[in-house]
Amino acid sequence: MEVLAHSLFSDFDISLFISGKHFRLYEKFGAHLIKLNGADGTYFAVWAPNAQTVSVIGDFNHWDKEAHSLNRRLDSSGIWEGFIPNVQKGAVYKYAITGFDGSAIEKGDPYATRWEHPPKTASVVWDMDYTWKDKAWLKKRPKVNALNAPMSVYELHLGSWQRDPSNPKRVLTYKEIAASLVPYILDMGFTHVELMPIMEYPYYPSWGYQITGYFAASSRHGTPQELMFLIEELHKNNIAVILDWVPSHFPGDAHGLYNFDGTHLYEHADMRKGFHPDWKSYIFNYDRNEVRSFLISNALYWLDKFHADGLRVDAVASMLYFDFSRKAEEAATNEFGGSENLGAVLFLKDLNEAVYGNYEGVQTIAEESSTYPGVTRPVYAGGLGFGMKWMMGWMNDTLKYFKNDPINRKYHHHQLTFSITYAFSENFMLPFSHDEVVHGKSSMIYKMPGDEWQKFANLRVLYAYMFTQPGTKLLFMGNEFAQTHEWDFKNSLDWHLLQHPPHLGMQKTVRAINKLYTSEPALYEHSFSHEGFEWITADDADNSIFIYIRKGKKAKDTLIVILNLTPVYRQNYLVGLPFKAKWKEIFNTDATEFFGSGKLNENVLLPQQVSCHGREYSIEINVPPLAAIVLKQGK
Template sequence: MSKVQIHSLFTDFDINLFKSGKHYRLYEKMGSHVIEVNGVRGTYFAVWAPSAQSVAVIGEFNFWDGEQHQLNVRWDSSGIWEGFIPGVLHGMTYKYKIHSTNRGIVTEKADPYARRCEHPPKTASIVYEYKPTWNDNDWMQNREKNNALDAPYSVYEVHLGSWKRKIEENRSLSYHELSLELVAYAKKMQFTHIEFMPIMEYPYDPSWGYQITGYFAPTSRFGYPEEFQELVNACHNAGIGVILDWVPSHFPEDAHGLGNFDGTHLYEHPDRKRGYHPDWKSLIFNYGRNEVKSFLISNALFWLDQYHIDGLRVDAVASMLFLDYSREEGEWEPNINGGRENLEAITFLKEMNEAVYLNYPDTQTIAEESTSFPMVSKPTSIGGLGFGMKWMMGWMHDTLEYFKKDPIHRRHHQNDLTFSMTYAFTENFMLPLSHDEVVYGKSSILGRMPGDQWQKFANLRLLYSYMFTHSGGKLLMMGSEFGQHEEWNFESSLDWHLTEFAPHQGIQNLIKDLNQIYRSQKALHEKQFDDDGFAWISHEDAENTVISYVRSSDNSQVVIICNLTPEPRVNYLIGLPTKGIYKLLFNSDEIDYGGSGFEVNESFNSQNKQWQQRLQSAALNLPPLAVVIYKAE
């Protein structure tokens, strides 16, 4: 006999919003909620299973017996099953046992809206009363300027399980330990934001978190939800924003996950050509189903609301936009207009971005999008997808290909390095040197650099200096900031022992100073997405393999000169944007960075001599494989 009491948190308005794909706070209604009914404490459960014949809550409180706690289906054709079970309280494990109307299929599923999950490989959900303690008011009240598009955006990408490990205990750091060690390190290194690779609950470690089963639960690998909240709080109190990787593109087929949830294709698209991802062997959300849109957009807003997250980096957007993504002829079908665009996914992305910016205008969404799909980071009001930023994958590819080349050959490939500026302002681009570039045999960033050891490190300093002075936001994968030799391995710690050696210390010093200059010099960030903020001095001197450019804000200018060969240039004539005194801001060849210490001009006066289509010029010494930055006073 059922011990479930009829009770509901839903109003008719909630149901109408849910059915129309416009309910963006479903986490307040769906899932498990500890409440009091008629003076008795227990848990209210609600789950969407429209093709269910019956739904039972099974758990430790009823010995996982599917007969004791049968939920009640709502009368309104919403497909929601719900009810209140007295005595079920915080910390108790549970699942839903679903008897389907589809051929008698029976599934046992974790709660899609669970706030906490068991530590993998266990798969049950946990009734959880989340009780955060925030003291980040200063950040939250002022974060609009910290997250704005004219603010510096230097992002440190982190995989929590492998950033640093307790070797003697063979374990990762906890959320609490990370709130002390990681936050202090990122602050010392002057990063403006930390981006966490997915922390939503996932069953399989080698997926790095990109195969999610618990969309509303911080992974239990590193601690409790309040401890993850403590980590975010610590970041904010250190003046560091937090970005989460978010994966609305696909999900795994694990038996306890979203796939075949009620015995039917509920969350995934029923057509295998649109509902299965061949690359990742995972399922693709049905973006045309309103209730699925409500689930996903509620999830995006959940992290911004409940955990004060400052931005979402949306994974694999290209795979969502195109029906033929990674598919051969005959493996996909065109849309109703005969095209290859996934019109339903495009509508979903627009609605998601509109919801985020309407409710949290002081945050950002960032698209990992690798194609030339237009207007990804333009407002939906003018036909764009509505993202705040887009990863500049073309820059990443072309730049790494260029820097792999021996400097003697670079003069024949200068266009590879400078081509990015022909389209740099078509989107609000972020320059990524991400985890994808340091795995699967690609080598570490340092490992791609040519030459002997000194030249490898010099080229790495040159690459980073070019990156930080190029228009756009910046993202750097952990370990790259001190020149890790080996590829990233999710099963082991970064090679922190390398930082005891001078060349690696030099790279750390360089990144810290580049971050400081990027943050302090408005010319490097105020117009980073505006073509008014960039101008070439010369990109045509392939013979000397030197490029030079100006970065500008409303009130300041800096001149950047890159010598891309190991040959120093003495009395190299450079055109200048204005008349005046120029002072050295930065030199990547300094001894503190591991450079040669080649003597450069600490300051100089411009001369009334026309050069490179500029009215002013000066003759400067350029160190080998290095970048110098001068500020016009």
């Protein structure tokens, strides 16, 4: 078999690529099954500008480096390409590269759409053919996925959400996961699922955050088409899918992107900019136009070929700052002497403009822990252009507060009120993610103080607080039924805990909270603006009681939320009203079905002209211990 001269690249493609503006590179690079001169085969294209030679080796040529040498384009693009007849779908291959320094290198294909099952490291020739049946979902997605719609995200790791009960070491396939995940999400009332990285990665304990195959669905769970099936089944049931995406760093595995053509091609050559000391991984060179094209093409690929509804972009702060996790004297600076990575800033702006400009009804979400301004401001207004940003400050302050023994909470009252002072500076998502239940941080239930009943009561009121605050929501798998162990990626969640009333009660609580959140416009119509929130009292530190109003577009949708964060039952507590009306309790975390003590307010609460909290009218209410109650106008 010979390599025939052929190209999928036009001069315009090359111009876009080298200027950092080609965002569909997956249609050109990689392995493509085509017919040429009447012969079936595969066209290969790879970027290796500093290589001396590039050949394709695989099971079809006995891994012979001399058999199929690719042709280098005569322009300055650095692309090697060619057509090999009779190479069929399922063929296993790598690129054999003679590096800039004469070194012999074997690399997987950066644009491969399938890889061998780890620990094998070769790429696989594959197609992306699939007949999608989610047109109805895509039509309504812009409304369902809008910023004024409810967003309750269930974050999960496919390898450990559930495993094969008959063989706990075996991870489930995408199709097996679909059979149990879709009905579970429907039953629990989450609106979105977020899949921790499902791009191919070699080291299982990295959870998917050390990617080698950016364009390939992990073969641990099946084929690309089987992942498409999982996403389609979720869409058919009106469940949106967010994918974790990692453009911040990649591992140094020999078959991956690192040192690709014998030079620092994808990573920055200056290791102050190109190496991440915490993760022992390599940082993309965002100053390089071709690297930005690669990454943005990858983002659009998952939206295009897999119909993803959003991307949660990992570790944005590590991209934005050269001194992230480095001592100042060990950090690089930009051309103006500052710590901002200007190439990364440009990349993120281009990314968000490309995503929102090409796909209707999608969202990008930044996992960003710094105070960088304007993360969710539009690019045209000087921002980075994300749809949402994780509210890490809220998460840290909230968990610090709840870890306190209730007797001491009055001394930390401000930890729950402070976040509102900046809650509307960005479009925030409130997260309790996988990061909070690993590495000795303990499970959510064991962060809570007190005896068993108090731990569960604390966690119920914590979730109610989370879902009645401004912002969208994210909860990691297992948190919804109070998983007792820290998350273990090697094993299934402890589903057997649902045999026990406290855990079953917690699951019922989260189900009810999701129903409340998605059915009450006041909790989502103004998620990101001041007009949706108002304190009734933020000052009752002695009783550790917080009372606030959530407002929708219509006055009749107004809710009053009351939190009691001590185990003391407060009877006949006076609450100032936003306006004169009858009020009815519509939700109470102390209900017996939730494993609470059952101290409910079952009667309609009548307004009285007694001044309280600076308001003319008030009601008397019984506030259960360690509980949240929600009131709405009633008859």
